[in-house]
Each structure stands twice: as structure tokens, then as C-alpha cells.
Amino acid sequence: MDDLPSANDAPPKEAAWRQKLRRLYVGESLAARRFQWSAAAIDIVIISFFILAPVLQEEPWFLWFDYAVAVLLTADLAARAAAARDLRHWVRQPAVWVDFVVLATLLAPLWLANLGFLRILRLWTLSQKDVFWRPLRNSRHRHWEDVGRAGINLVTCLFLITGFVFTAFARPGSGIEGYIDALYFTVATVTTTGFGDITLPGAAGKLTSIVAMIVGISLFVRLAQALFKPFKVLYPCPRCALQRHEPDAVHCRACGHILAIPDPGE
Template sequence: MDATNPGEVDGFDRLRAFLRRLYYGRTRAALRFQISVLAVDLVIIAFFVASPVLRDRPSFLWVDYGIAAVLAADVLARGLASNSLAGWARRPTVWVDLFILATLLFPHSLANLGFLRILRLWSLSRSGFIWQPLERRGHAAWREVMEDIVNLVTFLLVTTGFVYTFFFRTGSGIEGYVDAFYFTVATVTTTGFGDIVLPGIWGKLTSIAIMIVGIALFVKLAQALFRTSKVVFPCPQCALQRHDPDAVHCKACGHPLKIPDDGD
């Protein structure tokens, strides 16, 4: 005999439908909710950026656990709002958020991995949630450029946190964090002023890795900025998504296209 209460099942389904409307709906209330969630996320990311130099403050743990509660609620709500819980649980962005949550719940045990919390910015970008307002205003073509910028900023901030944690943290405070950021930017851009260097063989290997990954991200961003812009318009026949703004035929299958002008 099935002991499941139909009322409880219906209530659970209604909750999921309600959360789905909030996170992905287009009503005025849903848009206000999405903007509020995005604003809270940006404030949390700002805390993550500053957390290496705030870690020794008396109020740090209170803020840390408060953010953990907010992040846990958001992760749970996004999971319930998804069409498939199993598919949602397999997403890399979800695993990143769960790892970030672990660093918040165990700030002392995982203190040296706290700089990885900034990956929250990357997970927001990959989830697409952060780009919904941009796409609703007809600027979907800029999404790739903005994603490349977010990837570069995330890399710079994560690398700065790593360099600060393992090379500059001892007794350095805000000055050490600025030195770590300065070193990261100088290394990524291959400027290499030489006034700040990382000691030892691990310092040299770290510098090499920063230069290789940083140059690759800069090149990808430059390609997105300067190559011919594309518009997002699915081909009715082959579903190719991106085309030249003046294209009349799909370059993949030759099917006629009717791409609307910006003023249409």
C-alpha cells in the first residue's frame, strides 16, 4: 500500500512550480525577484573577494555563516526550480556551489581554499541566470563577450587569492593583497616589472601557469571583441544558432533565413 500523501505530493509540485516561475518567469514580480537575487549574489562575491583580508576580524564568522545560509537556500531553491533534479545535480556549476558552501561551513578547516569561493562568479555566468536581463533587452549577441570578461575577471581574482594565501598572507593585510593582485596582473599581461616575484621553484611554476592561462583568456576575449559580430537566430532546418546579421541563407544547410532587423 502506498503511504504517500497526495496532498504532500501536490504541495511539493506547487512549490517547485512557484520557484520555477520566480527564477525563470518573465512577469514583473519574477523580474524583481531575479534582480534582487542577482544583487545579493554580487554582494556575496564582493565579500568573497575581500574575505582573505577580513578573515581575522571578530565578525567574520557571523557574516560567513550568514552567507552560508543564504547560499544553501539559493542552491536548494534552484534545484527545486529545475525541470530535473537528477540532471541539475550533475551540473559542474552545482558542484562548485556545493564546494563553496563547504568552505563557508568549515572556514577554519578549509581556510587555505577560501579563495576558490570566487568561482561563484563563474558558476553564475555558466548557469545563464546572470545574463537573463541582457537577453530580454535584445542584447544576446553580447553574451559571449561578457562571459569571456567574467572568465578573465574570475581567473584574476582566484589567482590573486591563491598568490595572497600561499605567498603574501603572513602579516601583510591589505597591502599584501594589493601586492598579490599587482603581481597577478603584471604576470598575466607579461609586463613583468620584476619588483615583485614569487620565491622558490613553486613560485616560478605558479608564474608560468598564470602566464599561460592568462594569455589564453586574453586571446579568447580579443577574438570575441574584434571578430565579426553574430546574431542569435536558430535556423528552422538545422538549428544553427549564430549567423551574420545580414545572412539570407544558413551557412550550414543553405536554408533561407529571415533575420529581423534591430528596428523590427
């Protein structure tokens, strides 16, 4: 009985291909970086399709492209699940939940048409990939990672609200006749400009405007903080584990421990 393999023991060949997938998705070799950048480029094309979907959905090829994206996303999710060291931990990640929601809207575009605007959340999951931020972390421009993340969060919010406004309120005579009108209203509301030439009707419209203004102000403030706050390097203090320090710091400002912050330019 002791010689029987347990359920958790994977055959050697299976373990080998899973390790290869893991190296491709999270490795830092030349082959891994090429794979990650290729996957990111495909993601950018897909996200562009999601943004333009309200304008392109009447095209005869739209559903074919929609299902092709669903196949690509299914393959990507399956490969990432196979590469995960702990499947339960992987499934609990918010980025994975977003991808499952996006996949559902792709597989049932007619049934879940009203939730199609959620696809733009794929832009946020793309920003979680280290492939974009790794070059910054290894340079003198590490502080631009915070700026980039804040900017992507703001753009994601803009298109998410635009998609919701277009889906929920666009109709003849409403003032929002097309996607550009919805985007115009969103930008005017999020920036609190409030021209007033386009307004959403009813209590639902007022609540949507309030949420857009609150979220927009919060994201603009976060972007401004990332742009103008004093630059600090990320280096954990060996004694107290404080992460952020002045670039030329010699002692930790929290505990006084002597620091040896490496210079990325050397």
C-alpha cells in the same frame, strides 16, 4: 496494490510550491524577474565580501557575516534543488559543484582557510544566470553577451590566482606582504608584463607563474575575439541548424536555405 501511490508521486501541495519556486528561478514574469534580480544583487554583495575577505578577516564581525552567507547559500541551494525538474541532472551541473565547494569553505572557515580563495568561483556561477543576458538577447546588442562572459571569466581568473598566491606565498620577506601585493603580481604575470620586482620563490612559485601566464593569455585572447570578431546573429537554420549568420543574411551560407531572421528592433 495498484492504488498505492508510487515514491515518485508528490502530493499536490508539494508539487504546487515546487512549481512556484521553478517559476521564480527560471520564469520570465514580472514577479520572477524581480526575484531573479534581487537574488543577483545579493550575490554581488556576497562576491564583494569574498573579494575583500583577506582584508576583512581580522574584523570581529567577519565570522558572523561568513556564517550568515553560509545560511543564505544553503537556502538558495535547497530552493534550487526543490525547483529542479531532474535532481540528478541538477547535481551534475558544474555551477552546483562550485556552490557546494563554496558552502564547505563557509561552514568550516578555520579548517578550510587555505581553500577560501575558491569562493571567488561564485562570480563565475553568477555569470551563468540568464537574468543578466536576457535583455541583451532581446536587443540589437546580443553580441555583447560573449564579451560580458569573457570579461567575467578573466576577472574570475585574476582573483582566483590572486587568492591562491596570497594563501600559498604571502609571508614576511617573501615580497608578498599583503593582498594588494598578490593582486599586483597576478596582473603583472597574467598580462606578461613581468616587472620582476615581485617573484614567487622556489619551483612551486615558478610553476604558479607559468600557469598564470598561460591561462591569462588564453583568456585575454578569448576576450579580444569576443570584442573584435564580426558580429553575427544567433538564428538556427531550419534545414542545417547552423546557428550564426550575418545580420542581413538572406540565405544560409552553409546550405543556401532562405532565412527569415527577425529584427529585434521591430
